[in-house]
Amino acid sequence: MDPEKIYPRTNDHETVYLKSVVKDPNILVGNFTIYNDFVHDPRQFEKNNVLYHYPINHDKLVIGKFCSIACGAKFLFTSANHTQRSLSTYPFPIFFEEWGLDVQNITSAWDNKGDIIIGNDVWIGYEAVILSGVTIGDGAVIGARTVVTRDVPPYTVVGGVPAKPIRERFSAGTISAMLKIKWWDWPEEKIKQHISDIQAGRIERLQSFGERE
Known part of the structure; x- marks a missing residue:
């Protein structure tokens, strides 16, 4: 067994060991976690599935060992969250040149929700969306096209928009x-x-x- 190789199955180029294809130091993946993609090249997970993950925020995506991530699952980070502390949701600080603003204040354009933490042995279903600041416990199951806005306890099955507990696995x-x-x-x-x-x-x-x- 070699968790460092890219493809765990012979002649299957739709499934990868995620740790072997991720290069961003702010994306941490455990051994034997797999990602399957039958639409795009699964080696492009970092580009296609981890969204609004800008270095200026220093937030992390942490995924444990032995997780199974289905095609099209998305992880949406802080910069997708236009601030609600302002009287306007328009991201003025991003366009600092246009409005003569201080570039140092660019991160005030959004509300920082923090890291996404995925436990071990988690199954994330087809086209599920995980929002920033969420922690998913060990052994949890995220249903297809579920939008996870809050933490998920260990060994809990969730589904829907937004995600709600369906049942505990054991x-x-x-x-x-x-x-x-x-x-x-x-x-x-x-x-x-x-x-x-x-x-x-x-x-x-x-x-x-x-x-x-």
């Missing part, structure tokens, strides 16, 4: 156990040994392994 006890186990942080060979337990939902096997470690 019982409270199982969710608590999974957040303690953190299988995505295990060594690769140990994950490989326990893939069948993960797929079959044998959480007691994962718990016993964690205790032995």
Whole structure:
């Protein structure tokens, strides 16, 4: 297994290991996270899917390990948020030359919402939109074309515009156990040994392994 390679499957150039194609130092991606795009070149994720992400804001997109991101998912950052503190939403500071304004005040054109943080083992559906300042917990599922405006708890399925909780994937006890186990942080060979337990939902096997470690 090599999480540094670009294409995880032979003859499939629509799916990439995202960490291998992202160059922006303000986009941080964990091992084995995949992005699939059947419309555009998935290697252009940084250009086509991470929008309004300007260096002047210093905000980050952080994506954990083993996430699955579907075609067309978008991450919208601060500069998409025209300020609502002004009496006008028009971005005068961006056009500082036109209006004789101080270039140092350019970021006052928008309201800074902050970083986007995606946990581990998160599934983001087709053409979902994640807005700046949002944190999505481990194991969450974001439905197709959902617009996420607020934080999503771990192991919660959300959908709609704006996103609303649909259900929790597991019982409270199982969710608590999974957040303690953190299988995505295990060594690769140990994950490989326990893939069948993960797929079959044998959480007691994962718990016993964690205790032995």
